[in-house]
Amino acid sequence: MAARNRMPPWHENVRLANGRDILIRPIRPEDAGPMQAAFALLEPGEIRQRFLHPMKELSSQQAERLVRPDPRRDFALVAAEPLPPGEALVGAVARISIDDNGQDAEFAILVSHYVNGMGLGRHLMRRLVRWAKGRKVRRVYGDVLDSNLPMQALAESLGFRKETTGEAGLVRVVLDLPPPKPKAVPLPPMLSSPIGA
Numbered sequence: 001m002a003a004r005n006r007m008p009p010w011h012e013n014v015r016l017a018n019g020r021d022i023l024i025r026p027i028r029p030e031d032a033g034p035m036q037a038a039f040a041l042l043e044p045g046e047i048r049q050r051f052l053h054p055m056k057e058l059s060s061q062q063a064e065r066l067v068r069p070d071p072r073r074d075f076a077l078v079a080a081e082p083l084p085p086g087e088a089l090v091g092a093v094a095r096i097s098i099d100d101n102g103q104d105a106e107f108a109i110l111v112s113h114y115v116n117g118m119g120l121g122r123h124l125m126r127r128l129v130r131w132a133k134g135r136k137v138r139r140v141y142g143d144v145l146d147s148n149l150p151m152q153a154l155a156e157s158l159g160f161r162k163e164t165t166g167e168a169g170l171v172r173v174v175l176d177l178p179p180p181k182p183k184a185v186p187l188p189p190m191l192s193s194p195i196g197a
């Protein structure tokens with residue numbers, strides 16, 4: 001997967017291994033319709049792995065909520081066709097949300113079977129972690145079905161460790177982020193001038 005040219009923040013043009021051009025960008029309200037349409041094409045297994053329970057459809061209400069992340073605590077990226085939002089098919093969605101404690105952030109990701117296995121999952125996860133670091137989050141986590149070995153392998157390869165959730169059939173993957181570097185405090189002039197000067 002190759003990234004090309006300069007774009008606004010969190011926007012990237014990438015070419016997938018199959019030659020398809022994809023735009024990665026923050027989710028937009030116009031994506032609600034295309035996301036509902038894409039949801040209808042998902043396999044039940046994909047839906048269960050992402051939402052941890054079966055769902056027949058993504059209602060308009062649910063879609064509207066998903067496309068309007070709260071900028072104070074949420075971040076969501078889509079991998080879509082390089083067309084205007086609203087027209088573009090959405091192939092993958094990755095989101096992260098900071099908990100009330102301000103320290104932990106939960107991710108969720110879905111790369112549909114039309115575009116999986118080509119590095120998008122890894123790329124999007126890295127972007128979520130980068131965003132979390134910028135927000136001084138201490139831990140990124142996600143709950144994954146026991147049976148979801150691809151997601152567990154992806155998380156492990158990115159440095160996540162596994163924890164139990166206490167809930168049967170689920171495992172939590174957790175990435176500890178380094179504490180933010182303390183800001184350098186400028187010394188008062190008296191202390192910053194060379195000795196003897």
Ligand SMILES: CC(C)(COP(=O)(O)OP(=O)(O)OC[C@H]1O[C@@H](n2cnc3c(N)ncnc32)[C@H](O)[C@@H]1OP(=O)(O)O)[C@@H](O)C(=O)NCCC(=O)NCCS
Nearest residue numbers: 049108109110111116117118119120121122150151153154
């Ligand atoms: C799990 C998921 C996000 C992976 O996305 P993807 O774009 O296919 O992943 P990538 O192509 O970037 O592959 C990254 C790694 O995932 C793992 N992986 C992906 N597909 C795999 C498979 N079929 N079997 C085993 N491991 C697999 C591998 O470790 C792979 O690394 P490698 O390519 O170096 O071997 C995607 O399959 C998905 O959305 N599944 C359904 C929803 C879900 O499970 N969400 C997670 C819970 S929130």
